[in-house]
Amino acid sequence: MLEVRHLNKQYSSGLLKRQVVNPVQDISFQIEAGSTFGLMGNSGCGKTTLSRIILRLIPADSGQILFEGTDITKCSGKYLKTIRPKMQMIFQHPESSLNPLMNIKNNLLEPFKIHKLYDKERREEEIREKLALVGLPEGLLSHYPHEISGGEAQRVVIARALTMDVRFFVLDEPTSMLDVSVQAQIMNLFRDLQKRLGLTYLFISHDLEVVRWISTHIGFMNGGKLVEQGKTEEIIENPKIEFTKNFINSF
Numbered sequence: 001m002l003e004v005r006h007l008n009k010q011y012s013s014g015l016l017k018r019q020v021v022n023p024v025q026d027i028s029f030q031i032e033a034g035s036t037f038g039l040m041g042n043s044g045c046g047k048t049t050l051s052r053i054i055l056r057l058i059p060a061d062s063g064q065i066l067f068e069g070t071d072i073t074k075c076s077g078k079y080l081k082t083i084r085p086k087m088q089m090i091f092q093h094p095e096s097s098l099n100p101l102m103n104i105k106n107n108l109l110e111p112f113k114i115h116k117l118y119d120k121e122r123r124e125e126e127i128r129e130k131l132a133l134v135g136l137p138e139g140l141l142s143h144y145p146h147e148i149s150g151g152e153a154q155r156v157v158i159a160r161a162l163t164m165d166v167r168f169f170v171l172d173e174p175t176s177m178l179d180v181s182v183q184a185q186i187m188n189l190f191r192d193l194q195k196r197l198g199l200t201y202l203f204i205s206h207d208l209e210v211v212r213w214i215s216t217h218i219g220f221m222n223g224g225k226l227v228e229q230g231k232t233e234e235i236i237e238n239p240k241i242e243f244t245k246n247f248i249n250s251f
């Protein structure tokens with residue numbers, strides 16, 4: 001589904017003194033269709049930068065991203081327009097992905113309007129079907145984003161992506177702002193949808209237990225480098241390098 005080869009990204013910043021930061025250094029890994037790659041690492045190690053590069057929200061300095069076999073680092077803007085809707089990032093704050101001035105129904109209808117897809121009946125049928133998939137009642141459609149809970153908002157964002165047939169999700173700490181009980185429900189939803197629809201996830205988190213539960217493969221980042229990766233249980237049971245050992249022991 002996704003293969004990343006030797007990705008690099010460097011920033012230089014600072015007004016008084018130029019400082020160079022390398023949040024992504026020679027990173028390579030693969031995610032098979034229908035599986036989850038859990039990406040772990042301390043704050044500031046480059047996880048978000050890496051995921052934003054993968055989604056082509058920011059350009060890489062060098063390296064390749066193969067999405068379903070196509071190198072999307074090189075493809076034209078026109079082609080990218082056909083690739084982008086197949087990928088979706090889910091953030092910590094789902095409400096930031098919803099338009100606060102529109103009710104939930106109009107938020108869900110928006111992508112159909114943008115992509116000029118389907119007639120009124122088909123759009124409504126799609127919305128009903130996807131709401132049921134994520135476990136939301138139709139009564140929620142008339143509510144505005146500020147009238148629903150964080151867990152419900154996360155379900156709306158997922159339902160909207162599913163109406164566009166997204167199959168690859170970058171989940172960036174998607175449950176860290178939710179109550180523990182709601183967190184478990186949303187994690188179960190991610191796993192259930194993966195089983196039913198064959199979704200592929202890049203799951204970013206600081207929480208080893210959550211990553212262990214959902215990921216088939218796991219990678220540890222430190223200072224912009226992917227320092228260790230492999231099958232989740234193998235790495236957790238038998239980490240090879242000191243950084244990973246310490247990281248795992250800290251839980």
Ligand SMILES: Nc1ncnc2c1ncn2[C@@H]1O[C@H](COP(=O)(O)OP(=O)(O)OP(=O)(O)O)[C@@H](O)[C@H]1O
Nearest residue numbers: 011012013021023042043044045046047048049050
């Ligand atoms: N646009 C930018 N310009 C300059 N430096 C940046 C920029 N974006 C990120 N950085 C730097 O790159 C490094 C990695 O940031 P990034 O947000 O990718 O880390 P992270 O692992 O996702 O952290 P967290 O877990 O806290 O979200 C940080 O030092 C950050 O300050």
